[in-house]
Amino acid sequence: MVQVDQLSEYTAQFLNVRQFRDYAPNGLQVAGRSQVSKVVAGVSANRLLIEAAIEQQADAIVVHHGFFWKNEDPCLTGWRRERIRLLLQHDINLFAYHLPLDAHPEVGNNAQLALQMGWQTTAQTGEQGLLHLGTGPQCTLAELGEALQRRLQREPLLLGDPQQAVQRLAWCTGGAQGYFEDAIAAGVDAFITGEVSERMADMARESGVAFVSAGHYATEQYGVQALAAHWSAQFGVDCRFVAVPNPV
Numbered sequence: 001m002v003q004v005d006q007l008s009e010y011t012a013q014f015l016n017v018r019q020f021r022d023y024a025p026n027g028l029q030v031a032g033r034s035q036v037s038k039v040v041a042g043v044s045a046n047r048l049l050i051e052a053a054i055e056q057q058a059d060a061i062v063v064h065h066g067f068f069w070k071n072e073d074p075c076l077t078g079w080r081r082e083r084i085r086l087l088l089q090h091d092i093n094l095f096a097y098h099l100p101l102d103a104h105p106e107v108g109n110n111a112q113l114a115l116q117m118g119w120q121t122t123a124q125t126g127e128q129g130l131l132h133l134g135t136g137p138q139c140t141l142a143e144l145g146e147a148l149q150r151r152l153q154r155e156p157l158l159l160g161d162p163q164q165a166v167q168r169l170a171w172c173t174g175g176a177q178g179y180f181e182d183a184i185a186a187g188v189d190a191f192i193t194g195e196v197s198e199r200m201a202d203m204a205r206e207s208g209v210a211f212v213s214a215g216h217y218a219t220e221q222y223g224v225q226a227l228a229a230h231w232s233a234q235f236g237v238d239c240r241f242v243a244v245p246n247p248v
């Protein structure tokens with residue numbers, strides 16, 4: 001069992017939360033009961049995850065995608081109200097960690113995706129250290145796609161010549177297609193992220209650097225699990241990951 005305030009302060013330091021400029025608040029977003037012994041972890045704070053936490057009588061939920069995004073309608077109506085109502089009614093704390101949980105060198109989404117895929121990180125660069133550079137096994141783009149599909153259980157979209165060699169890699173999980181230019185400038189063979197935009201196909205063709213869209217949810221399912229495991233080890237709390245798969 002751990003006090004909410006202690007958990008919150010510990011994690012703020014561990015993830016270096018105060019160093020990040022982000023699109024949503026990092027940390028305790030909705031306060032519930034003051035002590036935590038059971039935690040449900042998930043990628044996004046959606047209704048299915050909240051209902052699973054209620055069913056498991058969790059004291060807290062920890063996610064990568066929480067609430068209160070910049071430029072989002074702040075009014076608590078409709079489906080948005082329902083999420084908050086369920087949390088308040090059941091006195092459940094909601095913790096959310098966005099960019100700090102992408103960038104963290106140990107439990108971060110980028111580090112954990114590399115661990116899953118057997119990629120070696122050589123540098124963290126770009127905006128707030130979010131672009132990871134490194135190397136993967138020597139293979140073709142098609143083989144990289146197969147490896148991602150095996151591990152993430154989702155077919156990736158590959159933009160590039162299936163037979164081109166890809167070993168020098170850049171990656172950033174989630175909706176990081178905007179970093180493709182930085183990856184091209186870094187001189188890699190392929191860039192892997194979650195989501196894709198229309199212009200990426202032309203950029204891949206014209207730069208010769210392959211672009212891989214491996215799924216936003218799929219690439220961001222490991223960081224929060226690693227953070228939950230860290231909480232378990234640190235505080236003895238019972239943490240369970242609840243998958244709410246998302247095809248995007």
Ligand SMILES: [Zn+2]
Pocket residue numbers: 064065173174175216220
């Ligand atoms: Zn994300």
